[in-house]
Amino acid sequence: MSFTLNEGIEILERTPVTLEHFLTGLSKGWIECNEGDGTWNAIQVVDHLNEGEKHNWIPRLKMIFQEGEHAVFPVFDRDSHLNGNASGTLAEKLQEFATLRSRNINMLNELLTQHENALDRTGVHPAFGTVTARELISTWVVHDLTHLSQIVRVFSKRYAEDVGPWQEYLGVLK
């Protein structure tokens, strides 16, 4: 096991600013490309991250402290950002992500200092059953990384043919 709260927060606080510098100002060719029908482009990934900030991570952590194993987390709809409610430019969505994330990191620190043995407290996931606060927060971190990785993969595939014979050397295309 590797998780520590400080190191986890290091990633959580860097994701918005990393995405801001990676994505802001890119052509539509990049930010609107996806991996085919039913897959997400970079804008939709940012919408999904914002949904998670509003409805997933902190609400579930609060349930762990308030309900423990007496209630099951509500199901988080991973496609909820596709309902068309998320308006605004990508720059605005990234700004919203930064604001939500900053507020949520403050809330995370507050919740963890209010409860003893906070990281070992448990809740009930609708699919997995018992999970700990430590697992939830670790997942929040890796969830950021999985979607950063997704955006990078989508972009890479756009040039899969353009690289010609170099395709063989480029791990991200495999």
Add this chain to the structure above:
Amino acid sequence: MSFTLNEGIEILERTPVTLEHFLTGLSKGWIECNEGDGTWNAIQVVDHLNEGEKHNWIPRLKMIFQEGEHAVFPVFDRDSHLNGNASGTLAEKLQEFATLRSRNINMLNELLTQHENALDRTGVHPAFGTVTARELISTWVVHDLTHLSQIVRVFSKRYAEDVGPWQEYLGVLK
């Protein structure tokens, strides 16, 4: 085929600033972790990117314009950054990357405007044979993305066990 020079440069110019915001200030636990013996940590990836800026992309592009198919590119040693010559802190290495990359994008623009049908000009790769300038530049872009993806994957795997049952949902861990 998707490559356009302007869009390719959009990625090339963002990679240093993206890595700077993603990596600067991270604990040793992150920047020194790798995927096991013989694999690279984030610092080594940045060293490798710097080697490419010095010895791979622009030198090969120059060979295309100067030699065409009359000479074979020298082999680029993908492990040359492991010889211990790369000193300095990660912040210094990232600053070096930004400086080298900025200079190389200027050189790229200069070389392409100096030659007619520049993107269609060809050179000889030691393993693949004939390659075009367009393929070389596309590869430069995807090479950035492949190493960004690598760093993200290395970080993710660090928490592969910490996420507990969520492992199933997190694509980057697969």
